[in-house]
Structure formats: C-alpha cells, structure tokens
Amino acid sequence: MIQKYVIGGSFATSKMCMARRLIKAGTNKNPTIFNNLRRLISGDTTSNNAGAEDYLDSLGYKDPKLQDGMKDALKSVFGKKITAAHLKSIGETGLEALSKSVEDQLMLQDENAFVGTVHVHIPHHNFNFDLQMREGENLMTCATEGNGKEVLGEYLECACGGNMSCSTCHIVLDEETYNKLGPPCEAEIDMLDLAFEPTDTSRLGCQIAMCEDIDGLIITIPAGVNNLWG
Ligand code: FES
Numbered sequence: 001m002i003q004k005y006v007i008g009g010s011f012a013t014s015k016m017c018m019a020r021r022l023i024k025a026g027t028n029k030n031p032t033i034f035n036n037l038r039r040l041i042s043g044d045t046t047s048n049n050a051g052a053e054d055y056l057d058s059l060g061y062k063d064p065k066l067q068d069g070m071k072d073a074l075k076s077v078f079g080k081k082i083t084a085a086h087l088k089s090i091g092e093t094g095l096e097a098l099s100k101s102v103e104d105q106l107m108l109q110d111e112n113a114f115v116g117t118v119h120v121h122i123p124h125h126n127f128n129f130d131l132q133m134r135e136g137e138n139l140m141t142c143a144t145e146g147n148g149k150e151v152l153g154e155y156l157e158c159a160c161g162g163n164m165s166c167s168t169c170h171i172v173l174d175e176e177t178y179n180k181l182g183p184p185c186e187a188e189i190d191m192l193d194l195a196f197e198p199t200d201t202s203r204l205g206c207q208i209a210m211c212e213d214i215d216g217l218i219i220t221i222p223a224g225v226n227n228l229w230g
Contacts, residue, residue: 006019055084058090061099070095073202092161104209105137115217118142120152124223136214139205139219140169155221159229162206164188167195169181169205174218178203181214196224 010176056067071082075113078086092211107113114135119129133139142148143156160166164187173181178201185194192198204221 052082052084052087055087056095059095061095065106066099066102070098073098073102085114104136104138104141108141110135114210114212114215116210116212116217117149117186118210119216119218121218122155123218123220133210135210137205138209141172143169143183143205156205157225157227159227164191164204164206166227167191168225168227168229170195170198170222171203171205171208172199172220172222173196173201173203173208175201177214177217180207186212191228194226194228196222196226 017104029223053067054072056062061067061070070087074082074086076089077133090098090112115132116135117140118131118133119128120131131142131148131152133142133148137146139148139156141159141163143152144158156171157168158166159168170192181203183189184203184207188204191204192202195202195204208214208217208219
C-alpha cells in the first residue's frame with residue numbers, strides 16, 4: 001500500500017519517494033509506466049492542458065476531495081498544474097493505488113473516525129497483545145507507521161508497501177471476521193496461494209482496514225513467511 005502520497009500540508013513526501021512508491025504500486029512490471037516514472041524522476045514534466053478533473057471523473061474518481069488529494073499528491077512530481085496527461089502517464093493501476101492511498105489518508109485525518117481494537121495472537125511465540133486502529137487504517141500502516149510499529153512491525157514486514165506482491169503481511173483472520181469482510185480479490189488470492197502455509201481464512205494484512213463492523217477482530221500471525229518481493 002502506498003502511504004503519504006498527498007503533498008502539501010500533512011502528507012509531505014519527497015519526489016523520489018513518490019516515484020518509488022508509484023513504482024511499487026503495481027507499475028514496476030510495466031515497462032511503459034516504469035519509463036514514464038523514470039522520466040518523472042529526471043524532472044521531465046512536459047504535459048498538455050487537458051482537464052485532470054474530467055479525466056478522473058471519467059475513471060470514476062468523482063469525489064472532489066479525492067481528486068484534490070490525488071492531484072496534490074502528484075504536485076511534487078509534476079509541478080503545480082496537474083493535467084490529464086500527467087495522470088495518464090501513471091496509468092490506471094497507478095491511479096487506483098494512488099486513490100486508495102489518498103482515501104486512507106483522508107480517513108485517517110478525520111478526527112471523528114472510529115477507533116477499534118485488534119487482538120493479535122502469535123502462537124509460535126506464545127504471545128498475545130491488543131492494538132488500537134483508526135477507521136480506514138490497515139494492518140500494514142499500523143505495523144509500519146502506526147501504533148503497532150514497535151510490536152506488530154516485528155512480525156509483519158510488509159515488504160512491497162501494500163502492493164499485494166510480497167505476502168509478508170500474511171495473517172489469519174478469525175472466521176467471523178473473514179466472513180464479514182467477504183472474499184479477497186483475485187490479486188490477493190494469487191498472492192495468498194504463495195504465502196507461508198495459507199489457511200481458509202488467510203488474508204493479506206495490507207488489505208484489512210479497520211471499520212466498526214470488524215472491531216475486535218482476532219488475527220493470528222503465521223509461524224513463517226514467504227517474501228515474494230524483489
Ligand atoms: S505488504 Fe506486501 S502483500 Fe501486503
């Protein structure tokens with residue numbers, strides 16, 4: 001998962017970091033997109049003046065706050081004026097990852113957001129603990145930069161940054177929560193097939209975000225990990 005895409009205000013991040021994260025966002029296997037990103041890193045910001053909002057609308061990203069967040073996120077790469085050409089150069093996969101990141105960050109900014117509890121079981125270490133997560137926060141962000149960094153972070157490496165490409169965030173959910181969340185998407189299923197000893201209720205932690213419905217969920221950390229990243 002990509003974090004802190006939004007530039008300016010509370011989401012500042014570097015241009016290089018942005019491009020690196022976009023590359024991680026499922027774009028690294030596409031040579032065209034990869035080359036575009038390399039071009040961006042090198043500072044080539046040629047563009048046309050087509051409307052970014054219209055293009056985002058056409059892809060279904062209609063929420064003005066989301067659009068603003070996505071455009072703000074790209075300003076460190078393209079400069080102040082974000083156009084449809086800039087957005088197209090990232091590709092739909094990159095935009096999808098970006099929109100998800102921005103949505104997560106917008107959710108985390110909401111002071112009234114619900115805060116739920118996660119019960120973490122680590123049977124192979126005979127160790128259990130609880131964590132608090134804000135609505136919209138997922139287990140990867142909790143483990144890498146949230147209040148689970150010190151403990152959960154020891155067990156979930158999240159090597160691919162939430163791109164569903166590593167399986168190092170593999171967790172096993174309690175059955176009730178698994179059923180509430182509905183089935184994982186095809187990309188997640190593919191990665192789970194490669195995870196360490198997957199079970200019927202295995203999920204990728206980077207895809208599990210807190211909401212009231214799953215408050216009190218129990219996650220079990222598997223005894224091993226397969227890192228498919230890199
Ligand atoms: S962080 Fe890599 S698959 Fe979840």
